[in-house]
Amino acid sequence: MARDGVVLEVDAVSRSFGALAALTEVSLTVREGEVFSVIGPNGAGKSTLFNVVTGIHAPTAGRVRFGGREISGLAPEAINRLGIAKTFQITNIFPEISVFENVRVAAQSRARESGRLPSLWRLPDVGDAVTDLLTAFGLTDKRDELAENLSHGEQRYLEICLALATEPTLLLLDEPTAGMTPGETKAATALIRQIASARGLTLLLIEHDMSVVMGISDRIAVLHFGEKIAEGRPEEIRSDPRVIEAYLGPAEE
Numbered sequence: 001m002a003r004d005g006v007v008l009e010v011d012a013v014s015r016s017f018g019a020l021a022a023l024t025e026v027s028l029t030v031r032e033g034e035v036f037s038v039i040g041p042n043g044a045g046k047s048t049l050f051n052v053v054t055g056i057h058a059p060t061a062g063r064v065r066f067g068g069r070e071i072s073g074l075a076p077e078a079i080n081r082l083g084i085a086k087t088f089q090i091t092n093i094f095p096e097i098s099v100f101e102n103v104r105v106a107a108q109s110r111a112r113e114s115g116r117l118p119s120l121w122r123l124p125d126v127g128d129a130v131t132d133l134l135t136a137f138g139l140t141d142k143r144d145e146l147a148e149n150l151s152h153g154e155q156r157y158l159e160i161c162l163a164l165a166t167e168p169t170l171l172l173l174d175e176p177t178a179g180m181t182p183g184e185t186k187a188a189t190a191l192i193r194q195i196a197s198a199r200g201l202t203l204l205l206i207e208h209d210m211s212v213v214m215g216i217s218d219r220i221a222v223l224h225f226g227e228k229i230a231e232g233r234p235e236e237i238r239s240d241p242r243v244i245e246a247y248l249g250p251a252e253e
C-alpha cells in the first residue's frame, strides 16, 4: 500500500469557507507506522484538515494522496473503504444500542462494502473481530450495556473501536482524550499507542493536551490560522519560537 513508506501525502491543500481561509497551502507527509500529530490553537484548521483527508470537505486547492493514489474529491465512504477511518472531536456512537452491537454494525458495514455479504439474511460473522476489539479496550464486561450508559472515557474508547472495526491502515483521531481526566488521558494515550503498533496502524492525531502530544508523537505539525508554521520531532517543536509565540501570543505588546 505505501510507496516509499509514505502512507498519506497532503500536498499544498487549501480550503476556504466563503471569505475564511481555514487552510492555506498545507503540506504533510505521513509515513507508515508513525504517530503524526497536528496541533495548533482553537480555529487553526486542524479538524478542517481531517475533514479534507476523509472526504467530508473537498479541498479548494491542492491534493491528497493515500498510498500514492489521489483521493481528493472521493466520497467519505469511498475513502473509508480504501483504508482511512476517523473518530470525531465529539463522540459519535449509537447511544441506544449495546456496546457489542455498535461495533458489530461498524464491522459489518465494512464487510458489506467489500462485497463479502452473501445475502441480506446472512450477515458476515464479525463476532470474533468485535470481541477482540472490546478486549483490547477493556470493554468486555460492558458488551451488553447500552452505549449511552458508558462513562465518557468508555464512550471515547468505543468510538475508536467503531473506527478500527472498519479495518483501516490509517486512523485519524480528533482529540481522543477530550473530556477525560488526567489519569484517563494517560491510560488512553498508552493504550492507543500500543494498539496502533500491534495492528501496524499509522496514526494521525489531533490533540490539545501537550503532555499527550509530546509523549505519543513521532512527528508533529503545527497549524496557526490555517498555515503550517512548524513541523518536527517533539523536542524540536517544544523549543520552536514560532510555536511558543502561536500558543502564548507575542512576547511583548
Ligand SMILES: Nc1ncnc2c1ncn2[C@@H]1O[C@H](COP(=O)(O)OP(=O)(O)OP(=O)(O)O)[C@@H](O)[C@H]1O
Pocket (backbone or CB within 6 Å): 017, 020, 022, 040, 041, 042, 043, 044, 045, 046, 047, 048, 049, 089
Ligand atoms: N463547515 C464550516 N463552515 C464554515 N466555517 C468553518 C467550517 N468548518 C470550520 N470552519 C471554520 O474554519 C476555521 C478552522 O476550524 P477548525 O474546526 O478546522 O479548527 P480547529 O483547529 O479544529 O479548532 P478547535 O481546536 O477549536 O477544534 C474556523 O474559523 C472555523 O470556524
Ligand SMILES: [Mg+2]
Pocket (backbone or CB within 6 Å): 046, 047, 048, 089
Ligand atoms: Mg477541531
